[in-house]
Each structure stands twice: as C-alpha cells, then as structure tokens.
Amino acid sequence: MVGRTLTSVAIVGGGPGGLGTAIALSKLPFLEVTLYEKNLEPRESGAGISLSTNAWRVLDLLGASEGVKGGYKSNTHQRNAYTGKIIDVIEHPSGSSTDQRGAIRARRTRLQQALLAQVPDGIIRYNKKLIRLDNLQGDRVKLVFQDSTEVFADIVVGADGIHSIVRRCLFPDHKLSFTGDTAYRVLIPKSRLANLPEITSTTAWWWGKSGHIYFSDVDDESEQSDPLFEITVRSYHEPEVPGKTVAWGIPASNEKVAARVKEFDSRVRDAVDAVEQGEWWEFSGYAGPRLDRIIGWGKVALIGDSSHPLSGAFGSGATFAMEDGWILARALELSQSTTHAIPDALEIFSQIRTPYYTKMYQHLDEVKAKLQRVQYENADFDVFLRAKVENFIYGNKEFIYKNDIKKGWEDFLRTSKGIE
Ligand SMILES: Cc1cc2nc3c(=O)[nH]c(=O)nc-3n(C[C@H](O)[C@H](O)[C@H](O)COP(=O)(O)OP(=O)(O)OC[C@H]3O[C@@H](n4cnc5c(N)ncnc54)[C@H](O)[C@@H]3O)c2cc1C
Numbered sequence: 360m361v362g363r364t365l366t367s368v369a370i371v372g373g374g375p376g377g378l379g380t381a382i383a384l385s386k387l388p389f390l391e392v393t394l395y396e397k398n399l400e401p402r403e404s405g406a407g408i409s410l411s412t413n414a415w416r417v418l419d420l421l422g423a424s425e426g427v428k429g430g431y432k433s434n435t436h437q438r439n440a441y442t443g444k445i446i447d448v449i450e451h452p453s454g455s456s457t458d459q460r461g462a463i464r465a466r467r468t469r470l471q472q473a474l475l476a477q478v479p480d481g482i483i484r485y486n487k488k489l490i491r492l493d494n495l496q497g498d499r500v501k502l503v504f505q506d507s508t509e510v511f512a513d514i515v516v517g518a519d520g521i522h523s524i525v526r527r528c529l530f531p532d533h534k535l536s537f538t539g540d541t542a543y544r545v546l547i548p549k550s551r552l553a554n555l556p557e558i559t560s561t562t563a564w565w566w567g568k569s570g571h572i573y574f575s576d577v578d579d580e581s582e583q584s585d586p587l588f589e590i591t592v593r594s595y596h597e598p599e600v601p602g603k604t605v606a607w608g609i610p611a612s613n614e615k616v617a618a619r620v621k622e623f624d625s626r627v628r629d630a631v632d633a634v635e636q637g638e639w640w641e642f643s644g645y646a647g648p649r650l651d652r653i654i655g656w657g658k659v660a661l662i663g664d665s666s667h668p669l670s671g672a673f674g675s676g677a678t679f680a681m682e683d684g685w686i687l688a689r690a691l692e693l694s695q696s697t698t699h700a701i702p703d704a705l706e707i708f709s710q711i712r713t714p715y716y717t718k719m720y721q722h723l724d725e726v727k728a729k730l731q732r733v734q735y736e737n738a739d740f741d742v743f744l745r746a747k748v749e750n751f752i753y754g755n756k757e758f759i760y761k762n763d764i765k766k767g768w769e770d771f772l773r774t775s776k777g778i779e
Contacts (some may be wrong), residue, residue: 365389365390365391366389366390366391366513366514366701367390367391367393367511367512367513368384368390368391368392368393368513368514368515368516369393369394369500369502369510369512369514369515369516370384370392370393370394370395370516370518371394371395371489371502371515371516371517371518371519371524372395372397372517372518372519372520372523372663372665373398373401373483373485373518374518374520374663374664374677374680375470375471375474375663375678375680375681376518376663376664376677376680376681376683376684377394377396377518377519377662377663377684378471378474378475379417379423379474379680379681379684379685380516380662380681380683380684380687380688381394381478381479381482381684382421382422382423382474382477382684383684383685383687383688384516384684384687384691385478385479385482386688387688387691387692389695390691392482393483393484393510393512394478394482394483394484395484395487395489395502395504395510396484396485396486396487397486397487397488397489397505397519398485398486399485399486400485401471403467403468403471404467404642405467405544405608405640405642406466406544406545406546406577406589406591406640407429407464407465407466407467407575407577407589407591408429408465408466408467408677409462409463409464409674409675410427410429410462410463410465410470410677410678411462411675411678411760411761412462412760412762413675413678413682413761413763414675414677414678414681415460416762416765417682417685417764418473418681420685420764420765421474421681421685422477423473423476423477424460424473425473426469426472426473426476427463427465427469427470427473428465428469428578428579428582429464429465429466429469429576429577429578429579430463430464430465430562430575430577430578430579430586431461431462431576431579434448434449434450434561434562435448435449435561435562435563435564436448436561436562436563436564437563437564437566437744437748437752438563438564438566438624439565439566439740439741439744440565440566440567440571440572440620440623440624440627441567441622441623441624441740442624443565443624443626446566446744446745446748447745447748447749462760463579464562464575464577464589465577465578466546466577466578470677474681486506487504487506488504488505488506489502489504489505489524489525490503490504490505490524491503491524491528492515492524492525492528492529492659494656495511498513498701499511499512499513499658500512500513500514500515500659502515513658513701514658514659514660514691514701515658515659515660516659516660516662516684516687517529517659517660517661517662517665517666518662518663518665518680518684519665520663520664520665521535521645521646521664521665521668522535522645523661523664523665525659525661525665526650526661526665526666528659529655529656529659529661530650530652530655533647533648533650535645535646535647536645536646536647537643537645538644538645538646539595539596539597539598539599539644540593540594540595540597540644541593541594541597541606541641541642541643542591542592542593542641542642542644542671543591543592543593543594543611543615543616543619543640543641543642544589544590544591544592544639544640544642545589545590545591545634545638545639545640546577546587546588546589547588547590547633547634547635547638548585548586548587548588549576549578549585549586549587549588550585551633552588552633555626555629555630555633557626558574558626558627558629558630559574559576559588561574562574562575563575564752565623565624565627566747567620567622567623568740569594569595569596570592570593570594570595570619570620571592571593572590572591572592572593572623572627572630572631573589573590573591573593574588574589574630575588575589576588576589577589590630590631590634592616592620592631594619597643606642606643607642607643608641608642609641610637610639610640610641611639611640611641612636612639613631613632613634613635613636613639615639615641616631616634616639617631617632644671645668646668646669646672649667649716649720650666650667651713652709652713653666653708653709653712653713653716654705654706654708654709657699657702657705658702658705659705660687660708660709662680662683662684662687663676663677663679663680663683664676664680666712666716667679667716667719667720669719669720669723672719672723673719673756673759675759675760678762679715682712682762682764683708683712685764686708686711686712686764686767686768687704687708689768690704690705690707690708693707693772693776694707707771710771710775711767711768711771715762718758719759722755722756726750729746729750730743730746730747730750733746
C-alpha cells in the first residue's frame with residue numbers, strides 16, 4: 360500500500376460476511392471497496408437467525424446493532440419428539456446474559472437491513488456473479504463475471520458462502536459433499552398456531568432419531584401486531600439425488616415436510632399442518648474438510664462460510680463471518696505502512712482466525728465421538744438425548760457465544776506485537 364493512492368478491494372458476496380466486511384473496510388481511508396453480489400437485489404433466504412453476545416459485540420463494532428430486534432427467550436425446552444417428554448429446560452432470566460440484549464432469534468432480513476444501512480452508498484454492484492479469478496503476475500487479481508465483464512483488484516475477499524467460487528479458485532482440490540442433512544424452514548404468523556400453546560410458549564427442539572423440529576419466535580412482540588414464528592424441520596438422512604447440485608432456498612411441498620415428522624407427537628404434526636402449501640423452503644446441507652489456509656496468492660482472503668464449510672453447525676455462522684471482516688480490517692490498518700502490507704495483513708488475519716476455526720472443528724469431532732459412545736453403550740433414547748443436549752447443545756461453547764473479538768485483537772497486539 361506504500362506509494363499507491365488507494366488500494367482496491369473486491370468483496371465477492373453480499374451475505375452477512377460481505378456486508379460486515381464492506382462496512383469495516385470502508386472506514387479505512389486508504390482502501391477503495393467494491394462489493395459484487397450475484398443476486399439482482401438484496402435477498403435473504405432462510406428464516407430466523409440466532410444472535411448472542413458475540414453477535415452484539417461485532418455488530419456494535421460495525422455500528423450496525425440498532426434495529427436488530429427479534430424474539431427474546433425466557434426459557435428453552437428440549438423434548439423427545441415422539442413422546443413430547445421434556446428432557447431439559449434452560450431458564451434465561453432477564454438480564455442473565457453477558458449482554459443485556461440477551462440471546463435473540465431474529466428474522467434474517469432484520470440483520471441484513473441493519474448491515475445494509477451501514478454500507479456506504481454506491482459500493483455494491485448487483486447482478487455480478489463471479490465465475491473465475493486469475494492470479495496475475497505482480498500484485499493484482501482479475502475477477503471474471505458471468506456477464507463477461509472483468510475487473511482488477513489489489514485484494515479479493517471471498518465472502519461468497521459455502522459453495523464459494525473464490526475458494527475453488529484458490530484450493531481446487533478442496534471438495535464439499537452433501538451431508539445428508541436437509542432443513543425445511545418457514546416463518547408463519549404466530550396467530551395461526553394460537554390453538555397450540557405448548558408449541559408457541561417457548562423456544563423448543565423436539566428431537567427424533569433421524570431428524571428434529573425447532574420452534575422459535577423471531578419477532579419482538581412489542582413491535583409487531585401479528586408476529587412471525589419460525590418452524591424448522593431438520594432431516595438427517597436424506598438420499599443424495601444424482602445430478603442435484605445445490606438445493607438452497609428452493610420450495611418444498613407440504614407432503615414432503617409432513618413425511619419427515621409423521622412419527623412425531625401430534626402437537627408437532629398439527630403445527631406443521633398449519634403451514635400453507637408453497638410456504639416451505641428447502642436447504643440442503645453441504646460441508647467440507649477444514650482448510651489449512653484461509654488466505655492465498657498473498658492477496659486473497661476467505662471469510663465466513665467460504666473459509667470454514669461447517670454447514671451451520673453452531674448456528675452462529677453469520678457472526679463468525681462479520682468477525683472475520685472486522686479482524687481483516689484491523690490487520691490491514693495495522694500493516695498499511697509495511698513494505699509487504701497486503702500479504703502481511705493477510706497473514707495476521709489468518710494467524711488470528713485459523714486457530715478459532717480449528718477449535719470449532721475439534722469441538723465437533725469430540726462431540727461426535729462422545730455421542731457415538733453413548734449410542735453404543737446405551738440403547739435408551741432419552742438417555743442418548745440427554746447426552747446430546749448436554750454435549751452438543753450446551754457443552755462448553757462459551758468460546759463461541761461469548762467471543763469478544765475486540766479483546767482477541769488486543770490480546771494479539773500485546774502478545775505478538777508488544778503493543779499495549
Ligand atoms: C440450517 C441453517 C441454520 C443456520 N442458523 C444460523 C443461526 O441461527 N445463526 C447464525 O449466525 N448462522 C446460522 N447459520 C449459518 C449462516 O447462515 C451462515 O454461516 C452465514 O450466512 C454465512 O455468511 P456468509 O456471508 O459467509 O455467506 P452467505 O450468507 O452464504 O452469503 C454469501 C453471499 O454471496 C453471494 N454469492 C455466492 N456466490 C457468488 C458468486 N459467484 N458471485 C457473487 N456473489 C455470490 C450469495 O448470493 C450471498 O449473498 C445457519 C445455517 C444453516 C444451513
């Protein structure tokens with residue numbers, strides 16, 4: 360960055376990661392930021408999104424927390440989906456969270472709107488689907504789009520999600536595969552479930568052997584006269600359909616979803632029956648091995664789902680993606696005057712974020728091993744569910760939900776750079 364007027368940054372993808380990165384990088388006066396998004400306009404598929412202390416921290420740093428509102432939970436139930444038996448209840452008394460705003464579940468569009476409101480005007484280019492990156496001799500990268508246009512940039516940020524083209528260009532041998540896990544998601548007016556109080560009065564997971572169903576508020580009821588309510592059906596062992604590539608946000612029929620819960624408790628089936636034909640959306644889960652490197656060519660960084668294809672494993676991926684963008688901005692700011700400013704900054708970004716993602720993969724491996732042991736040692740489904748809830752749902756995940764990204768950055772400055 361030494362000797363140049365402005366360093367150009369091309370962000371590919373306008374999800375939470377791309378938008379968060381655009382906000383953070385636009386505050387640096389030595390950068391010229393452009394975001395390329397394949398959709399024709401802002402679009403958010405999916406239903407609700409959970410936001411915890413880690414999310415509030417990064418949203419505050421981005422100046423984007425205002426207006427992010429959702430349903431606040433007083434307690435969460437874990438149930439056996441066949442019998443309805445309550446396996447566990449977690450009480451969340453008001454103000455118990457590290458952040459007073461607590462853990463909420465919001466409409467995804469609320470988060471998107473809050474982020475979009477902070478992105479400076481004129482930097483997003485819609486209808487720009489990246490199809491290839493070329494690593495040019497020297498310092499630049501060429502981006503080639505489906506509409507046959509090309510642009511050049513000094514830095515490329517791959518924020519293009521789990522099926523990332525940027526990742527494919529950097530690491531062509533890295534492959535994703537279908538996990539067998541498919542989510543069917545919907546937001547419906549809560550009033551339609553008024554005759555099912557046990558469904559709407561708490562956040563709840565109803566666990567079955569080959570799938571589960573999740574119920575949650577997504578609106579702050581003081582704001583909405585007829586708030587929306589989320590239902591997500593997860594099915595773990597869907598067959599792979601030959602030739603089907605990505606099924607993300609495609610419509611699903613009522614019959615298809617009802618078949619996934621046909622052995623569940625009648626209250627669950629009644630809730631599923633309250634969804635009207637054409638309202639369900641289907642999302643097929645893909646995942647891939649951990650990447651050893653989340654940067655490449657000395658000028659490309661992967662953030663969010665493009666860098667850690669975990670398939671939504673922790674329900675906090677949007678926050679990870681925004682944290683990545685904020686750290687990338689700090690690293691570029693810190694290195695701006697060094698001789699190899701861009702590669703230096705990317706190394707710092709990777710040095711901070713790679714161990715974080717490694718820890719997540721390790722956590723998933725440990726939980727999987729524990730659950731396999733319980734399944735093998737004990738045939739009782741309720742005992743298995745209790746172990747699942749203890750280990751996976753609640754087990755030792757404060758490093759995620761209470762992550763303090765600013766403190767992490769300050770720790771890095773102190774331990775690696777001797778800066779207090
Ligand atoms: C079932 C499920 C439930 C989840 N629940 C939660 C939750 O409760 N809380 C949470 O925080 N996270 C949750 N997640 C994870 C979360 O959705 C993701 O981690 C998050 O959206 C990642 O953000 P991102 O910006 O990296 O990618 P994305 O949100 O995938 O955004 C990528 C963007 O890039 C664009 N794009 C893609 N390809 C191109 C291209 N070639 N050219 C240009 N643009 C392109 C896309 O259109 C999109 O706008 C869940 C995930 C799943 C599957």
